[in-house]
Amino acid sequence: MSRRDMVVTGATGINGGSVPTTDEVVRVSAVSRSFGRGAHAVHAVRDVSFSANRGELVAVRGRSGAGKTTLLNMVGGLDRPDSGQVVVAGHEVTSAGEAELLRLRRGTVGFVFQTFGLVPILSAAENVGVPLRLAQVPAAEREQRVAVLLELVGLGGHAAQRPYELSGGQQQRVAVARALANEPDLLIADEPTGQLDSETGRSIMDLLRAVVHARGMTALVATHDPALIDLADRVLVLRDGRLVDG
Ligand SMILES: Nc1ncnc2c1ncn2[C@@H]1O[C@H](COP(=O)(O)OP(=O)(O)O)[C@@H](O)[C@H]1O
Numbered sequence: 001m002s003r004r005d006m007v008v009t010g011a012t013g014i015n016g017g018s019v020p021t022t023d024e025v026v027r028v029s030a031v032s033r034s035f036g037r038g039a040h041a042v043h044a045v046r047d048v049s050f051s052a053n054r055g056e057l058v059a060v061r062g063r064s065g066a067g068k069t070t071l072l073n074m075v076g077g078l079d080r081p082d083s084g085q086v087v088v089a090g091h092e093v094t095s096a097g098e099a100e101l102l103r104l105r106r107g108t109v110g111f112v113f114q115t116f117g118l119v120p121i122l123s124a125a126e127n128v129g130v131p132l133r134l135a136q137v138p139a140a141e142r143e144q145r146v147a148v149l150l151e152l153v154g155l156g157g158h159a160a161q162r163p164y165e166l167s168g169g170q171q172q173r174v175a176v177a178r179a180l181a182n183e184p185d186l187l188i189a190d191e192p193t194g195q196l197d198s199e200t201g202r203s204i205m206d207l208l209r210a211v212v213h214a215r216g217m218t219a220l221v222a223t224h225d226p227a228l229i230d231l232a233d234r235v236l237v238l239r240d241g242r243l244v245d246g
Pocket residue numbers: 035036042043044062063064065066067068069070071
């Protein structure tokens with residue numbers, strides 16, 4: 001079965017259910033990243049190691065400036081560490097060339113950002129379809145998959161609306177659907193509820209949790225919202241770039 005066939009499947013997971021839920025999807029080993037040099041250097045992430053398994057939603061908590069975004073960007077291949085190693089779904093992210101990083105960002109990892117990042121002139125359906133276009137999924141199949149994804153995030157009736165015609169929570173749901181379009185092994189969400197009121201934020205977090213558990217995916221979610229932390233399976237706490245205990 002190809003990855004493409006997997007889009008509407010439920011709890012069977014990316015590899016058709018043959019992989020146990022304890023499977024390691026993310027392994028971060030002794031990763032460090034600094035910005036600037038000498039006395040002015042900012043040590044954004046210092047010697048961080050952790051792993052995350054299939055079916056697990058891991059929250060990354062820490063106040064502003066703690067290094068959450070820097071860490072997530074390195075896991076997703078948007079940035080490279082100065083030292084250490086990142087492996088995602090068997091791909092060595094840290095040593096990957098540009099072509100491999102592009103494949104990783106398009107197929108293995110899905111991203112959700114605080115500011116939604118939707119294309120304003122495209123409808124909800126067209127936004128969700130962007131990754132499928134990039135993957136050259138034929139139009140008929142694309143439309144069908146987009147419809148399933150919009151239904152999944154509770155926006156079946158909103159396919160034709162543009163982002164400005166949707167509430168913040170609805171826009172983030174579109175962004176979640178887009179991030180799921182290519183059946184990623186790993187969903188990375190950087191403060192996905194940061195621009196939403198607490199009730200809407202909670203519903204987005206509920207959605208992420210349901211998707212992760214139903215599909216046997218893995219999610220890394222940065223947040224400094226304590227109310228959302230209890231929805232995570234596990235919490236990593238960053239302080240001044242280091243992982244600390246609870
Ligand atoms: N591109 C950059 N250039 C310089 N400093 C940066 C850069 N990105 C992040 N930093 C610094 O690294 C630290 C961690 O930032 P960040 O990872 O964005 O934290 P968080 O997401 O937890 O708020 C902060 O001190 C921030 O100012």
